[in-house]
Amino acid sequence: MAFSNTTLTRPAPTALSGALEALAARFGNNLITSQAVRDQHAHTTTWLPSQPPDAVVMAQTTADIQDVVRICAERRVPVIPFGTGTSLEGQVNAPAGGICIDMREMNRIIAVHADDLDCVIEPGVTRKALNEHLRDQGLFFPIDPGADASLGGMASTRASGTNAVRYGTMRDNVLALKVVRADGEIITTGTRAKKSSAGYDLTHLFVGAEGTLGIISELTIKLRGIPQSIAAASCSFSSVEGACNATILAIQTGIPVARIELLSASQVKACNAYSKLSLPETPLLLLEFHGTEADVAEQSRMFSEIAQECGGGAFEWTTRPEDRTRLWQARHDAYWSVRGLRPGAQAVATDVCVPISRLADCVVETEADVARSRLVSPIVGHVGDGNFHCSLLCDVNDPDEMQRVDGFLHRLVERAQAMGGTCTGEHGIGQGKQKYLESELGPEAVQAMRALKAAFDPHNILNPGKILPA
Amino acid sequence: MAFSNTTLTRPAPTALSGALEALAARFGNNLITSQAVRDQHAHTTTWLPSQPPDAVVMAQTTADIQDVVRICAERRVPVIPFGTGTSLEGQVNAPAGGICIDMREMNRIIAVHADDLDCVIEPGVTRKALNEHLRDQGLFFPIDPGADASLGGMASTRASGTNAVRYGTMRDNVLALKVVRADGEIITTGTRAKKSSAGYDLTHLFVGAEGTLGIISELTIKLRGIPQSIAAASCSFSSVEGACNATILAIQTGIPVARIELLSASQVKACNAYSKLSLPETPLLLLEFHGTEADVAEQSRMFSEIAQECGGGAFEWTTRPEDRTRLWQARHDAYWSVRGLRPGAQAVATDVCVPISRLADCVVETEADVARSRLVSPIVGHVGDGNFHCSLLCDVNDPDEMQRVDGFLHRLVERAQAMGGTCTGEHGIGQGKQKYLESELGPEAVQAMRALKAAFDPHNILNPGKILPA
Numbered sequence: 001m002a003f004s005n006t007t008l009t010r011p012a013p014t015a016l017s018g019a020l021e022a023l024a025a026r027f028g029n030n031l032i033t034s035q036a037v038r039d040q041h042a043h044t045t046t047w048l049p050s051q052p053p054d055a056v057v058m059a060q061t062t063a064d065i066q067d068v069v070r071i072c073a074e075r076r077v078p079v080i081p082f083g084t085g086t087s088l089e090g091q092v093n094a095p096a097g098g099i100c101i102d103m104r105e106m107n108r109i110i111a112v113h114a115d116d117l118d119c120v121i122e123p124g125v126t127r128k129a130l131n132e133h134l135r136d137q138g139l140f141f142p143i144d145p146g147a148d149a150s151l152g153g154m155a156s157t158r159a160s161g162t163n164a165v166r167y168g169t170m171r172d173n174v175l176a177l178k179v180v181r182a183d184g185e186i187i188t189t190g191t192r193a194k195k196s197s198a199g200y201d202l203t204h205l206f207v208g209a210e211g212t213l214g215i216i217s218e219l220t221i222k223l224r225g226i227p228q229s230i231a232a233a234s235c236s237f238s239s240v241e242g243a244c245n246a247t248i249l250a251i252q253t254g255i256p257v258a259r260i261e262l263l264s265a266s267q268v269k270a271c272n273a274y275s276k277l278s279l280p281e282t283p284l285l286l287l288e289f290h291g292t293e294a295d296v297a298e299q300s301r302m303f304s305e306i307a308q309e310c311g312g313g314a315f316e317w318t319t320r321p322e323d324r325t326r327l328w329q330a331r332h333d334a335y336w337s338v339r340g341l342r343p344g345a346q347a348v349a350t351d352v353c354v355p356i357s358r359l360a361d362c363v364v365e366t367e368a369d370v371a372r373s374r375l376v377s378p379i380v381g382h383v384g385d386g387n388f389h390c391s392l393l394c395d396v397n398d399p400d401e402m403q404r405v406d407g408f409l410h411r412l413v414e415r416a417q418a419m420g421g422t423c424t425g426e427h428g429i430g431q432g433k434q435k436y437l438e439s440e441l442g443p444e445a446v447q448a449m450r451a452l453k454a455a456f457d458p459h460n461i462l463n464p465g466k467i468l469p470a
Numbered sequence: 471m472a473f474s475n476t477t478l479t480r481p482a483p484t485a486l487s488g489a490l491e492a493l494a495a496r497f498g499n500n501l502i503t504s505q506a507v508r509d510q511h512a513h514t515t516t517w518l519p520s521q522p523p524d525a526v527v528m529a530q531t532t533a534d535i536q537d538v539v540r541i542c543a544e545r546r547v548p549v550i551p552f553g554t555g556t557s558l559e560g561q562v563n564a565p566a567g568g569i570c571i572d573m574r575e576m577n578r579i580i581a582v583h584a585d586d587l588d589c590v591i592e593p594g595v596t597r598k599a600l601n602e603h604l605r606d607q608g609l610f611f612p613i614d615p616g617a618d619a620s621l622g623g624m625a626s627t628r629a630s631g632t633n634a635v636r637y638g639t640m641r642d643n644v645l646a647l648k649v650v651r652a653d654g655e656i657i658t659t660g661t662r663a664k665k666s667s668a669g670y671d672l673t674h675l676f677v678g679a680e681g682t683l684g685i686i687s688e689l690t691i692k693l694r695g696i697p698q699s700i701a702a703a704s705c706s707f708s709s710v711e712g713a714c715n716a717t718i719l720a721i722q723t724g725i726p727v728a729r730i731e732l733l734s735a736s737q738v739k740a741c742n743a744y745s746k747l748s749l750p751e752t753p754l755l756l757l758e759f760h761g762t763e764a765d766v767a768e769q770s771r772m773f774s775e776i777a778q779e780c781g782g783g784a785f786e787w788t789t790r791p792e793d794r795t796r797l798w799q800a801r802h803d804a805y806w807s808v809r810g811l812r813p814g815a816q817a818v819a820t821d822v823c824v825p826i827s828r829l830a831d832c833v834v835e836t837e838a839d840v841a842r843s844r845l846v847s848p849i850v851g852h853v854g855d856g857n858f859h860c861s862l863l864c865d866v867n868d869p870d871e872m873q874r875v876d877g878f879l880h881r882l883v884e885r886a887q888a889m890g891g892t893c894t895g896e897h898g899i900g901q902g903k904q905k906y907l908e909s910e911l912g913p914e915a916v917q918a919m920r921a922l923k924a925a926f927d928p929h930n931i932l933n934p935g936k937i938l939p940a
Contacts, residue, residue: 115718115827116856158667169665171674172642187914193823194855195639196892197628197678199899199907199937200919204641204674208667225724248585254695254761256726291724292772298764353663357585385664386586422666429669437669444657448926449670455925456918467669 008096008465015075016097020055022071023099030058041082041100042093047348047396048431051093053080053100060105062178062186062217068101069215069461070184078464081211083153084126086145088349089430091157091210095465101215103152109133110218117223118175118192123152123216139223142167145426146335152216157428158208162331165251165384166258166290169426171207173222179206179214182457192220205452210428211463213456227290230258231300232324233317234287235307236280240264240367243283244360246303246310247383251356253306255299259288260384261331264367267338267378271330274337279330280313285383286331293319331380338378338391345376345393350409350432352416353387353425362419363388369411373404387425414439434469478566478935485545486567490525492541493569500528511570516558517818517866518901523550523564529571532648532656532687538571539685539931540654548934551681553623554596556615558819559900561627561680565935571685573622579603580688587693588645588662593622593686609693612637615896616805622686627898628678632801635721635854636728636760639896643692644677649684652927662690675922680898681933683926697760700728701770702794703787704757705777706750710734710837713753714830716773716780717853721826723776725769729758730854731801734837737808737848741800744807749800750783755853756801763789801850808848808861815846815863820879820902822886823857823895832889833858839881843874857895884909904939 011019023031032038033055042052054077057068072079078098085092094100103124110120114137121130128148131140145154145161153159155177160169167173176190179202189202206214237243243262250257263271263284272279287303289296296319304315318324330337339347354362363379370377370390381388390412394405413423413436423429423436438446449468453460481489493501502508503525512522527538542549548568555562564570573594580590584607591600598618601610613624615631623629625647630639637643646660649672659672676684707713713732720727733741733754742749757773759766766789774785788794800807809817824832833849840847840860851858860882864875883893883906893899893906908916920938923930 113825113827115722116825117722118825158671160665160667164665168642169667171665171671172638181914181918185914186912187918188911189915191887191892191910192825192890193857193886193892193895194826195630195634195641195823195857195895197630197639197894197896197898198892198903198910199678199915200683200922201628201641201671201674201678202911202915202918204671205922208669208671213670225722227724252585252587252695254697292768294764294768298762302762353665355583355586355588355662356664357583387663387665416663417661420662422661422663422668424667425663425665426667428667433668440661440668441658441672442656444651444655445659445669445672448651448657448672451925452670452675452922455921 008470010097011075011077015077016054019071019075019077019099023055023057023068026067026071027057032056041085041102043085046088046090046432047346048090048093051095053094054097056100056102058105059101059103062180065101065180065215065217066184068099069180069182072099073183073459073461076459076461078461079215080463081156081215083124083150084148086147086149087153087157087430088427089432091428091430091466093431103150112137114139116192118220119223120218120220121151122218123150125151127151134223138226140226141221142224143170143173151219151221155207155216155219156209156211158426160426162259162261162382164382165260166256167224171204174203174207174219175222176220177203177206177216178218180217181214182459182462186217187214210430210466212453212466213462215462229291229293229296229319230324231289231296231317231319232287232327233300233303233315234327235285235315236313237283237285238311240283240363241360242311243285244383246285246307246312248356249306249310250303251384253302255302257287257299257384258290261286262381262383262388264379267334267380270337270341270378271334274340275330275333277330286327334380338393342376342393346396348392348394348405349389350412351387351389351425351427352412352421352423353385354416354419354421356386358419358421359383359386362415365415366390366412369408373408375404375408385425386421429467431466434467437469478940480567481545481547485547486524489541489545489547489569493525493527493538496537496541497527500530502526502528511552511555511572512563513555516560516902517816518560518563521563521565523570524567526570526572528575529573530575532650535571535650535685535687536654538569539650539652542569543653543929543931546929546931548931549685550933551622551626551685553594553620554618556617556619557623557627557900558897559902561898561900561936563901573620582607584609586662588690589693590688590690591621592688593620595621597621604693608696610696611691612694613640613643621689621691625677625686625689626679626681630896632729632731632852634852635730636726637694641674641677644673644689645692646690647673647676647686648688649676650687651684652929652932656687657684680900680936682923682936683932685932699761699763699766699789700794701759701766701787701789702757702797703770703773703785704797705755705785706783707753707755708781710753710833711830712781713755714853716755716777716782718826719776719780720773721854723772725772727757727769727854728760731756732851732853732858734849737804737850740807740811740848741804744810745800745803747800756797804850808863812846812863816866818862818864818875819859820882821857821859821895821897822882822891822893823855824886824889824891826856828889828891829853829856832885835885836860836882839878843878845874845878855895856891899937901936904937907939
C-alpha cells in the first residue's frame, strides 16, 4: 500500500501570483480577489475558525473547473470547491490558501428523465430549486438535509437528513458523476442504468470524498414520484427509551415511515418558546407517512398501536397540508428555537450515529453528560437511522466553557463509537473530526484512505487538509 | 494519477514451489493440490475456458486468509478467492495460476442483531443457509441472485437478482466489511451504524471489486422483517412494449413491487414445455408484492389497473403459498427449461442493464438480432431495474455458430451502452467483459481503476487478470 504525506504548506508566493495571473487572463471578472468575497467563502456554519482562500472563481462550465484545476495543478496551488457554504465541519475552509471554485452559477438542470426517475444536473443546483423545477412533473428529490444546500455539496459530504430513513442518503441516490480529476481531465463514473456491476464503484468513491479526490462537475441522481398522500403525526413519550423503542418496532415491522424525528425534552421546550406551541415538555416523535390514502392511514394506525405499547401519549395525525406544515414547522425551526435559548451564543452543531438498538442509551447518557458538563444542548435525531444531533450553545469567549464543550464533544464520539456507531452520520469529517477516523476504523483503513488520496491527488492540491489527519 | 502495468505472468517455478511448501507446513490437509479439486475450483457456469489454480486452501479463519496472502505476497504468487463458483464471467479462473482460497468452511453466522436489522457473517455463508438461520426470528436477507451463492461472492460481484427492484443490490445491503489486504493486514471499512459520512467509502470500493483489491473475510449486512403477507401475480401481454410500459408506470406510481420479471415469448414457450404449463406464449410479467394484507391487495389492484391500460391480458394474483410457488416455479426453472430447448447445448448467460425507458426498445431489438443471427436465446429480465439476461444455447464445437454468438454478444453490449446503459447489471466484468469498460466509461475511468488497483495491490497478486484489461 502506497502512502502519502499530507503536510500542509501554503504555495510559494511566486506560484500563487503566477496562478492568479493566469486565472485573471482566463476568467476576467469571474476571478474575484476582494477580501469580502474571500471571507464569505470561508464562512461556514461551524464554530471552526474561518480560513479564507486567496481568490474565488465563479465557474460557469465544466471547462472552467478544468482550467482552474490545470492552472493550479501546474503550480501546486490548492483548489477548494464551494456550493452554498452550509457544511458543518470546515469543509470549505482553505487552511493552505488557494483558489475557491464557487459553483452557484453552474445551476442548470441538464435533463429530467421522468420515465426513468432520474435527472442530470450541474453541481450548483440547490435542493429547493430542483424540487421547484420537478413539481409540475409530479417528481421530487427526497434528500433533505435542512439547509438549501447544493447537490454537488450534498454529494461531496454524503448528506442525508430527515427523509433518509425511507429514501436513503446521497450515497443511495447518486447514479453517476462527472468529476474533474487533479490533472484537469474528466472521469465519468457510471451510466443512467439503475444498477451496474461494471468495475470498481467510482461513483461512491467520490460521494463523501469532500472534494479531496476530484471535483464534481455533473450529477445524475434518482428521483421519486410525489406521493399521492402525505400524513404527519406526533406523539409525546414520557422517556427517550419509550420513543426509541417505538421507533425500533416501527422499523422492524416494516412500516415505511418517511420521517421519524426525535426532539428531546429541552428541544421541545425551546420549540414551545420559539414557535408559541404548548407541546408537553417531554421527548416527542414527529412522523411523516407517504403513500396512497389507504397506505398512510394504515401506516398511521399501525404506528399509533406501537406508540401506545411503548408508553406514548396522545397520537395526532393529519393529511391536511396546513396542519402538516404547522406540525413540522417546529422541527424546521429547531435551529432558530435553540438559539433563542441563549441569545448571542454560538451554536456548535455536531452529529453521531449508532445502531438503533443503542440509540436510547446513547441519547440518555449524552443528556446526562450535557447536564454534568453544565452545558446547554437540545437534541434532535433522525432516529429511524440511529442518527442524532447536539446543538451546543456556547460562549466562544469563555475558555472554561469551551474546554467543557471540547471534552463533551470528545466523549460524545467515544460513546457512539463504543456502541458500534460512527463519529458522524451525515456532517462529514472535514477539519473537525479527523482525529476520530483512526479510533473508528483502525490505522489500516486510514492507510487505505491515504493510498486513495495519493493515487488520485499525488500533489495534494484538491481541498487539502480535509478528511485525512496530517 | 499513478498507473500500473497488469501484464499477466505465471510466478517463477521456485516462487510457486516455495509458496506450496510454506502453505503445506502451515495448512497440512487443508492445502489440496489434486488435479480434480483444482479443476473443480475453476469450473464456472460460463462458456469461458477453465483455468485451474495450482492449489486450493480450505480457509477456516480470517487468520488463515491472512497467512495465505502473506505467504503468496512474499513470493508474488496470485491468490484467488472462491465462494461457491457460481459467478458467470470467469471470476474464479486462475489465468496466471496461484492459490485458490476456498471459503466454504468459513460459514459461521457470527451475530444477528434483530433490533438493528443487521448481522455479521463469514464470507462462506450461503444465501439459503442464512435465510434458514434467520427465519425463526422473522427476518430475511432479500438479495436473491438465483444461485445459492456465498455472501462473500455476492458482495464481490455486486450481485442482485429478482428482489433488487425493491430491496436494492448487494451495494445497498452491505454495511461494513473486514478485508484482508495485499500485505495480509486487515482493513475494517465501516461500523454497524446505518449511515456514516466518516471518510472515503471503503465498503463500496470492495463491493464489486471481484477480490482484486482485497479479500473479504467478514461482512455486516442489512436484514429485513419477513413481510406479513406476500402475493404473487402474473399477466400476459401481446407485446414486450406493453409489458415494459406497465413496469414503467408501476415504478413511477411508486408501487413498491418486490419482484417484477419479464419472460420473453420464447422463454414462456420453454417454461410451458419444461414445467407442463399452458401459459399464453406471449411476453409475460411475473410479480410479487410484499406488505400487510391490505397493502398487497392494494398494490395488486393498482398494478392490475395499470396492466389493463397497457394492454395486459388476464391478471391473476394469489397470496396462497402453494399457488405462489407454482407461479414462481416457472421462473426459477427458467434456466433448466432453456436447456431443454436444445439438449446438449452449452448455455451462454449474459446480462445488460438500460434505463427503463429504453428497455422495450432494447429487448425488441435484441430479439430481432437473435433471429437474424440464427441463434436460440430466450430472455428473462429484472425489468423493474431495466436489467435483462439472454441465455444463448450454443454448440461450442461449431466455429461458425460461435462466431455468430460472439458478434451477437458484442452488439448486445453496444446496444445497451448506446441507450445509456451498462455492459453488465449484475454478473460483473470478470474476464468476459473487460473490453467494454472503456467504451462504457471512457479511458479516464479505466485509468482511475488502474490507479486504485496499483494503490491496493502493487504487485498484482489479488485475483489478477480480472476486471482490468491487460
